[in-house]
Amino acid sequence: MSLVFFQTFFPFIPFVVVAGTNVAIFGIKVGFLVNYVMSCLGAIASFYFARYYGHAWVEKKLERFPLVKQFSLRMEKRGFLYVLLGRLIPILPSSAINYAAGLTRIKFTHFLAGTLLGKLPIVFLESMIAHDLFHFQKYKGRLLLLLGILVVLILIGNGVKKALTAKTK
Secondary structure, eight states: OHHHHHHHHOTTSOHHHHHHHHHHHHOHHHHHHHHHHHHHHHHHHHHHHHHHHTHHHHHHHHTTOHHHHHHHHHHHHHHHHHHHHHHHOTTSOHHHHHHHHHHTTOOHHHHHHHHHHHHHHHHHHHHHHHHHHHTHHHHHHHHHHHHHHHHHHHHHHHHHHHHHHHHHO
16 A cells, blocks of 8 residues: 555656555455545645655746746646646646645645646546456457557647647747
């Protein structure tokens, strides 16, 4: 269980591997619940770590970069949407979203709501993929469908990322 929490801080092991371990140990229902709760708690802890130990220093260092300041202001106004979208795009590392949000002016309640809503489908998807990998013979059809959904989300994420990158140029 603690692996999920610490994986949020140090994402050296892919989440799906850790999620798969919990699903193998606890079963799909409890395993998903463990993955979701610990992932959200880890996100909150890393957000607060960035907020209280890095926010002032980073804001002071980056105040001369207008684009960064604009991004922080956008996070203050529409942070919930940015965090939610970031959570739904599987190519963005969760730890990067946590730290970036903690370093901006986003309200904690917006970060929390975006995290709780955004992590739910992705953690469920990754838990189901891990479960179906362990039971490949029984669930190979569903596994292919889940992997297809993951690929579509990655493609959408790449499209959103390109659109946002083009907007800032």
